[in-house]
Amino acid sequence: MAKPEQCGNCTKPATIHLTQIINNKIHKVDLCEDCPFKKGVTDPEGFSLADFLVQSPASLISDKSLKCEACGFSPADFKKTGRFGCPQCYDTFHEILEPMLSNMHKDVVHRGKVPERALARMSRKRRLDQLERDLEESIKSENYEDSARLRDLIAEARTALETT
Amino acid sequence: MLITPLIEAKAELTDGGLAPEPIVLSTRIRLARNLSGEAFPGWGDSSQRVDILERCLDKLSRLPAFKDGTFLQISDLTELEKQVLVERHLVSRELIESEDATGVFIAPSQQLAVMINEEDHLRLQCMRSGFNFRKAWEEADATDSEMEDQLDYAFSDEYGYLTACPTNVGTGLRASAMLHLPGLVMCQHMEKVVRMVNQLGLAVRGSLGEGSEATGSIFQISNQQTLGESEDQIIKRLITILHAIIEQETNARGVLLENQSTMLMDKIGRAYGILRNGHLLSSQEAVNLLSLMRLAVDLGIFPEEKRAHIDRLSMEIQPGHVQCSANADIEPELRDQIRATRIREQFASFPTLDFSRIQISPNLNQED
């Protein structure tokens, strides 16, 4: 029998041998009984995004001026973490993202479930916000007819939002 | 301990509410979801995370699915409790590694759980014993729709559900099955199967067990792609490939029975002997031996109704569970002793093996 391998995390003999094949690359990890729990190596999704990033234009990744307006995330942060800062990053880093997504997934367009109710609620909320801005504007410009009409619309929009 | 009620409660996954099956141990659906306009947990600061946790908790507790459920904040748990939750697949390792406003909401059935502030704001998972994607997806889908009713999800028409990592974007769906494949491991066909499965866009997790014993022969197979296909298509594709693997495993077992039945019976007989009489068992060894006993059930050598007992034991002999039952943080050597005692006690009440179903192969010595 071969000599017992050493744990990849400490010096104890390894008793657990994990193998993972991702994109035809074999990753092997030998660990003792106590370590895998702490190390989190058994996460099947924890593979590096670096492979995918290679396909994105280098100039975009190193573009220092590119930053997500909503959360301040930069391409360098993405390179480091393999994750985004906020939902808006998907817009901000659109160009870096496309080639990556087409390598990772079946297609780059979502064809699955849609959160219908949440989307409807959000669009009603947006409409209400817009109406409130319009009202403010009409009050400022002393346009009383418009203000009255907008107040009715706002009341309607509020009810619509509350009943969904 | 905070999690004692969870451990003691009867649950399908731990008590075989449904009759456990050969080959497919369990099925799981996971959905990654995030709240609109909020930094993802890995990027948000502490106050943002606390705010997300409170909001999600408030909304989730109103859902019928989580009525009488248990919420556990990770920072309230001991290391041992965290380990037990991981061993039960109720939380991920990533979740317990961060104590900053992270938690899990577990439904009373323990088949449904939502992690809050893991990699994504919300990670809903639905687990079933056996090969049961339809039920698991139905429940996950329904709960997701209830959650969506209360919370505004980050969603784009183009990319679908927006997730912290682009590997999950789109459906946010990870469907997976735990498979018991001792036949393929013993025939040394597993590496080939893993490559085939991988080329079809699925991920395999588990040991290939080159050192013949070090494995338990348990593999998790899941989809890797989440964007560009509907949930149904993803699940259907996975099911098709799983059926192919099940067929391969069945064939491998047939080949072993035909050509190497003595070796097979010897392995199972020895496993039974050690489980029944051993006094020191590491978790790895115990998992391997119990894996052979599960195979014995599948082959008709051991009674069918013992499959659920074996599955339950396989969970309870993990390091966290052993320490938890002993009510102490104990050294591995003592753990091995407690583990062996526990298994011995169980096996004392089990029937003996019945090898009469297997015929000894005539060409036994041809290979050497």
Ligand SMILES: [Zn+2]
């Ligand atoms: Zn170690």
Ligand SMILES: [Zn+2]
């Ligand atoms: Zn951002």
